[in-house]
């Protein structure tokens with residue numbers, strides 16, 4: 157069963173057709189990879205699914221419902237989360253504060269209301285703190301809970317990004333280059349965490365240039381080229397595919 161479906165989705169920037177009648181599905185329970193040369197339209201596609209960009213034409217369906225007109229906070233409520241590089245200002249908050257703040261932004265609730273809004277809000281706040289402690293423990297960040305987020309290593313920041321996304325209990329997690337800037341030791345741990353959240357029922361769509369990451373995580377890989385899906389399948393097959401090789405010429409090396 158597909159959890160996500162793109163139906164002939166297009167997006168232009170001025171004269172540039174970044175995404176051109178792109179169609180694919182993401183199966184529920186999968187870790188689906190998205191690869192392709194620079195400028196193929198991967199990030200634009202992810203941004204449209206997350207609601208940060210609006211498609212010019214076409215439909216995006218999440219669990220059978222059209223979502224192409226929804227905003228990011230509405231999509232978060234619907235069950236779509238995205239990892240974000242830690243914003244500079246969040247670096248000045250502790251790890252715990254970062255994770256506790258995530259649901260407010262993602263569920264579109266007002267932090268001020270929650271902090272000053274009476275009993276119900278305080279109970280909710282306690283619930284969130286409890287959930288945050290669990291999530292931090294899961295991501296091996298509990299011991300770091302009182303450290304400033306800015307003091308974490310690159311890999312720990314990536315774990316925090318996922319922890320923040322998971323706080324909203326999404327059904328689909330969108331990730332753009334989750335291992336960029338992560339050292340090899342932490343990289344393996346990061347992949348384990350992604351696998352684990354997937355085993356717990358979260359469907360994952362990953363854009364990644366590092367093909368060894370795709371190989372380790374994804375059975376199903378979508379190749380984007382010139383704004384649309386060129387091929388999909390297992391990475392080993394795609395590496396032998398002459399159309400895929402041709403699309404990469406002048407771009408990245410699919411053999412790396």
Ligand SMILES: Nc1ncnc2c1ncn2[C@@H]1O[C@H](COP(=O)(O)OP(=O)(O)OP(=O)(O)O)[C@@H](O)[C@H]1O
Nearest residue numbers: 169172173174192193194195196197198199200201
């Ligand atoms: N905001 C924008 N304004 C103008 N052009 C854009 C914008 N965003 C993307 N583009 C163009 O759209 C095309 C697709 O870009 P996109 O970033 O989606 O590709 P990508 O596959 O993610 O590339 P990369 O692997 O290099 O990140 C490119 O030609 C890019 O220059």
